[in-house]
Amino acid sequence: MSDPTDRHRPADGHDRERGAFLDRVRSAVRRAAPPTPGAIPSTVEARAARTVEPGGNPVDLFQARATGAGIHVRTCARRDLEPSIGAFLAERGIRSVAVAIGESSLAASVDRAVVQAGARALPTPPGSPEPYFNADCGITDVSGAIAESGTLVLSSDRHGRAGFMVPPVHVALVRAEAIVPDLLDLWAPGTAAPVLPSSLVLVSGPSKTADIEGILVTGVHGPREVHVFIIQGAAGSSAPSPGARP
Amino acid sequence: MSRAPTSTEPGPPSRHAPGAGHPSPLFPPLPYRMSDAAARATRDVRLQQFVHAATGRRDHGRVTACHEAFGDRYDDLRRLAGEIKQHALDHLDAYLEQFIERAEAAGARVHVAADAARAREIGLEIARSRACRLCVKSKSMVTEEIELVPALEDAGIETLETDLGEFIIQLDHDAPSHIVAPMIHKDRTAVARVFVRDLEAEYTEDPARLTAIAREHMRRKFRAADLGVSGANFLIAETGSLVICTNEGNADLSVGCPPVHVAFVGIEKIVPRLEHLPPLLKLLARSATSQPLTIYTTLITGPRRPTEPHGPRELHIVLVDNGRTDVLGSEARELLRCIRCGACLNACPVYRHAGGGHAYGAVYSGPIGAVLTPRLRGIENYPDLPRASSLCGACYEACPVKIDIPGQLVALRRHLVRQSRAVGGGALAYRTWAWTLARPSLYRLGQRLSRFAMRRIAGAPTGAHAPRDSAWLDHGPGPLRAWTAERDFPVPPSRSFREWWDQERRR
Numbered sequence: 001m002s003d004p005t006d007r008h009r010p011a012d013g014h015d016r017e018r019g020a021f022l023d024r025v026r027s028a029v030r031r032a033a034p035p036t037p038g039a040i041p042s043t044v045e046a047r048a049a050r051t052v053e054p055g056g057n058p059v060d061l062f063q064a065r066a067t068g069a070g071i072h073v074r075t076c077a078r079r080d081l082e083p084s085i086g087a088f089l090a091e092r093g094i095r096s097v098a099v100a101i102g103e104s105s106l107a108a109s110v111d112r113a114v115v116q117a118g119a120r121a122l123p124t125p126p127g128s129p130e131p132y133f134n135a136d137c138g139i140t141d142v143s144g145a146i147a148e149s150g151t152l153v154l155s156s157d158r159h160g161r162a163g164f165m166v167p168p169v170h171v172a173l174v175r176a177e178a179i180v181p182d183l184l185d186l187w188a189p190g191t192a193a194p195v196l197p198s199s200l201v202l203v204s205g206p207s208k209t210a211d212i213e214g215i216l217v218t219g220v221h222g223p224r225e226v227h228v229f230i231i232q233g234a235a236g237s238s239a240p241s242p243g244a245r246p
Numbered sequence: 247m248s249r250a251p252t253s254t255e256p257g258p259p260s261r262h263a264p265g266a267g268h269p270s271p272l273f274p275p276l277p278y279r280m281s282d283a284a285a286r287a288t289r290d291v292r293l294q295q296f297v298h299a300a301t302g303r304r305d306h307g308r309v310t311a312c313h314e315a316f317g318d319r320y321d322d323l324r325r326l327a328g329e330i331k332q333h334a335l336d337h338l339d340a341y342l343e344q345f346i347e348r349a350e351a352a353g354a355r356v357h358v359a360a361d362a363a364r365a366r367e368i369g370l371e372i373a374r375s376r377a378c379r380l381c382v383k384s385k386s387m388v389t390e391e392i393e394l395v396p397a398l399e400d401a402g403i404e405t406l407e408t409d410l411g412e413f414i415i416q417l418d419h420d421a422p423s424h425i426v427a428p429m430i431h432k433d434r435t436a437v438a439r440v441f442v443r444d445l446e447a448e449y450t451e452d453p454a455r456l457t458a459i460a461r462e463h464m465r466r467k468f469r470a471a472d473l474g475v476s477g478a479n480f481l482i483a484e485t486g487s488l489v490i491c492t493n494e495g496n497a498d499l500s501v502g503c504p505p506v507h508v509a510f511v512g513i514e515k516i517v518p519r520l521e522h523l524p525p526l527l528k529l530l531a532r533s534a535t536s537q538p539l540t541i542y543t544t545l546i547t548g549p550r551r552p553t554e555p556h557g558p559r560e561l562h563i564v565l566v567d568n569g570r571t572d573v574l575g576s577e578a579r580e581l582l583r584c585i586r587c588g589a590c591l592n593a594c595p596v597y598r599h600a601g602g603g604h605a606y607g608a609v610y611s612g613p614i615g616a617v618l619t620p621r622l623r624g625i626e627n628y629p630d631l632p633r634a635s636s637l638c639g640a641c642y643e644a645c646p647v648k649i650d651i652p653g654q655l656v657a658l659r660r661h662l663v664r665q666s667r668a669v670g671g672g673a674l675a676y677r678t679w680a681w682t683l684a685r686p687s688l689y690r691l692g693q694r695l696s697r698f699a700m701r702r703i704a705g706a707p708t709g710a711h712a713p714r715d716s717a718w719l720d721h722g723p724g725p726l727r728a729w730t731a732e733r734d735f736p737v738p739p740s741r742s743f744r745e746w747w748d749q750e751r752r753r
Contacts (some may be wrong), residue, residue: 016344021358025513026339027576034336040518041329047321049525051315051538065538070624102556126555129503133469149538160555161502164496183524184538193485194521198352198550198557199502202543207495210535211411211427211436212453220410220457222462222495222542229419 009211035128045187049174051148052181054234057078058147060228061092062179066150067086069220079107084229088171090106098122098135098167102158106141106231107171109184114139137170138163138223145179146186149204152228153186164203172203176232252278271604272390272421276623278607280600280630287601293431295604300430307536308644311609327529328524328648331583331608333673334483338574341483341516342565348486352548354561362392365566368506369394369475371403376506377404377701378473382464384479384490384497385409387425387586388510388566390609394475400565406474409494410460410581417444423602426534431602464496474504478511479585480526480544484519487547488563491530491540498542507549507558512566514574514582526585529646533587569622578654581618583647590614590641590651596634606631613641617654630659675729690744697738704737 037045043049045218052061062232063073063132068221097114114121124131132138152172154164164170175199180186187193206223218224271283287293312320334341346356359365365388373381381403382391395416398405407416411428415421418440424427434451444463446458449535476497480489488509490497501507517523531537550557573581591597591612603611608628616631625632630653641651666672682688703726704719717737722730728733743751 017360018358021360021565021731022339022342024360024567024571025342027572028571029336029339030579031575033353034578034695038329038336041326041333042524043326043525044523048316048319049324049528051528069537069541129556130469134463143635146626151539154558156554157551161498165498165502183528184429186524187520189521194480196352196485196487196545196547197545198561199498199546199555200545200547201498202539203541204537204539204543208493208541209457211414211429212437212456213296214427214430215304215453217454217457220461220494220496221408221468221499 025111042071043184050182050184054185055119056181058179058181058230059117059176060173061147061181062145062150063230064207065147065151068148070208070226071205071223072227073230074228075176075232077233078231079233081229081231082109082113085110085139085171088227089114089117089119092137092169094136094169095122096117096122096135096137098124098132098138098161098163100124100138100140100159101173102143104139110139110173124160124163129160130164132162132166135167137169137171138167139164139173140164141173141175142178143200144186144213145174145201147179147182148181148182151183151202151204152226154201155197155205157197161199161201164201165222168219169227170206170223171201171223171227171229174228174230176196179230248724254729261362270421272609272645273393275605276627278628280605280607280628280632280634283605284600284605284634285740288599288607290601292433294599296433298598300424300427301592301594301598302534303428304588305644311536311538312529315528315538320736321524323529324648325648327525327585327646328583330526331585331647332515332580334516334518335514335574335579335582337518338513341518342513345481345483346565348484349548349563350486352486353551354486354548354563354733356497357562357567358423358565359564359566361391362566362568364563365392365568366397366509368562368564369510370397372506372508373398373403373473375400376472376560381473381475382404382408382467382471382500382504382723383475384477384492385412385428386498386510386680386741388477388512388568389475390422391568392510393403394510403473405731406464406471407490408468408706409501409583410457410494410496410654414440414458417441422593423611424588425586425603425612428589431604433527438750439571440595450573468503469498470696471500471504472506472608474501474507476501476507476509478515478532480517480523481511481515482523482545483519485545487520489523489526489527489547490544490725491542492544493535493541498544501546501556505558506560506562507546508562508564510564511545512568513570514584526646530585530587531645533589537704552648573621574619576621577615577657578621578697580616580649581654583649584614585647587646588612589646590643591641593637593644595640596636598660601632601744606634606657613655614649615649617651617658620658620692624660626665628661632662635702693742697742700735700738701740 066073097119108123122131122135140159142152143155206218206226207220208218209220316323349356359368390690396406407413416439423431436447437456440450441459442449478488479491509718528713531540549561594613597612608620620628620631635655639652710753718734720734
């Protein structure tokens with residue numbers, strides 16, 4: 001739908017251009033149409049694509065794959081989360097933290113841990129990612145996690161876009177029950193797609209490049225280090241658990 | 247970065263202006279003959295070493311990663327991925343319409359560009375109307391194709407490539423030579439020199455320190471930029487989403503920090519549903535860089551929502567045709583399945599020996615480039631590319647969406663032959679050949695003469711110095727010299743089979 005106040009392109013010119021464009025596509029599609037139109041391929045029975053079977057222990061697999069990708073993984077019980085985070089911040093000498101946590105009870109624990117460690121939680125008013133450029137560390141929870149590839153799922157509506165991209169260190173809190181075995185489990189095939197946020201990022205390691213002579217370097221633009229705390233045990237909160245399906 | 251000229255001083259020549267400054271190896275004068283560039287590359291030992299090492303490593307990595315993950319289901323998965331993309335192409339009009347509707351419902355503005363000029367025009371319109379001064383962009387083949395960066399810079403918009411390899415290439419007025427690893431033809435000393443010259447950095451050859459220099463430089467730009475440009479690896483019709491895959495995270499910062507995001511995407515990137523994405527993602531990263539997924543796989547659906555803390559206020563998606571509908575409506579439709587993984591480049595012996603992408607003289611190089619470029623830019627402009635292959639089929643074995651590249655090379659060669667048969671010496675030669683073949687006695691006479699001549703060239707036709715019946719001709723005079731320079735031809739025997747048969751039967 002064109003913006004009626006856009007004076008650079010009158011509405012009907014815009015529609016004409018779009019109509020002509022789609023007509024060209026349509027006639028090309030018909031010109032070389034296959035003799036029998038194919039049905040839409042289904043991934044419901046996509047045995048070929050699945051690399052991790054359901055069941056088993058996704059937490060252990062997640063730990064192995066994430067570690068292989070350069071992510072530092074620790075597990076702790078829910079009640080030990082606050083002291084664990086506090087100890088982590090203190091031993092790394094982290095002074096300023098940007099927090100972007102969707103689940104409110106986790107957010108409260110982290111805020112206390114930051115204070116305990118003598119660090120500062122930077123104010124991050126909505127509007128600009130600028131404050132994140134001054135943080136030593138970004139702490140987020142996740143909207144899901146995938147064992148197959150040691151992947152974290154971050155959504156702009158719960159975590160913004162900067163907390164896990166801008167500071168040089170990213171700490172991610174992952175509830176063990178949120179870890180699904182395979183990428184195929186993130187979006188159930190055969191059902192309609194969920195409503196997506198403006199940015200959904202699957203993060204599978206620290207930022208990497210091998211552009212210079214094929215030599216691997218981390219921390220190019222995104223974080224140099226990613227640390228995951230897998231929280232095992234009772235949820236103990238009334239906020240929705242960060243499962244794979246919103 | 248180059249600055250736009252003011253009205254009182256001559257500015258630096260735009261590096262892509264035809265004939266001015268540094269012409270790009272990806273936009274050479276046409277028609278383009280590949281043999282000179284390839285011959286030079288085969289003599290450049292360092293280039294050969296780099297390209298061999300880089301492509302060999304990646305090809306091996308792909309095979310290992312895919313076999314470990316999929317085992318004997320690898321071929322089935324490639325077939326599924328190929329079917330998904332083919333289905334999207336066979337219904338591209340319907341899926342494009344769905345994509346546009348869903349993307350706009352999510353708050354994006356969708357533009358259409360029939361060709362490169364229109365795409366540049368749209369980009370410039372958006373940039374000028376928002377008074378953009380600084381643009382940060384992530385790697386996108388389509389933006390190379392439409393020559394967006396020179397157009398932005400000529401309009402006075404400082405434009406920064408944020409992918410590390412592309413950034414270095416931009417600073418050095420060079421061009422990418424591989425669709426996934428743009429600077430496989432450059433080494434660390436070249437990078438060090440460029441950084442000293444253009445970033446006033448200390449000389450260092452350590453890749454980690456070089457990367458840190460680039461990171462600092464670019465973070466200042468991310469914070470100050472008012473325009474972010476990207477491509478997309480996929481478009482999802484069902485949700486109106488863009489999918490962008492990087493390992494550096496430069497795309498997320500390029501499109502997430504500035505207030506305006508413009509994405510240029512070829513129409514063939516469409517995938518019908520979100521559920522089709524995982525099989526394609528699993529193959530893309532393993533085929534390109536032996537990873538299960540790229541480090542950052544981002545789905546962008548509309549601009550920032552009112553409830554979200556940051557992100558661009560505006561998202562513009564420019565759907566680009568630029569010759570794709572010609573390919574779509576031809577026998578070569580399957581070429582548009584390409585997901586730009588680079589696996590065929592890594593597998594191809596010709597690509598390796600030709601020293602990488604520059605020898606192909608176009609944005610798309612390697613096996614996919616050899617079949618796509620003539621179709622997009624005209625076969626008369628790139629007649630060498632379909633011939634730059636031994637049809638070994640390594641590309642077909644590597645392709646995650648099972649594009650029959652050897653078949654498409656043969657189809658193009660058929661076109662070339664038809665063209666050459668239609669005019670001048672080729673037409674005369676074919677007519678003479680057909681005329682001779684229709685007259686058996688003439689054919690037999692011609693055979694006897696040519697046997698005599700070939701044996702004369704190889705030695706003497708008869709007698710003590712005649713070549714043995716199993717001899718080879720490895721250098722010929724005159725017109726045969728070029729052909730026999732790299733090939734041996736078997737010397738015809740002293741008697742033809744018919745003569746031998748007649749003589750033996752009489753015994």
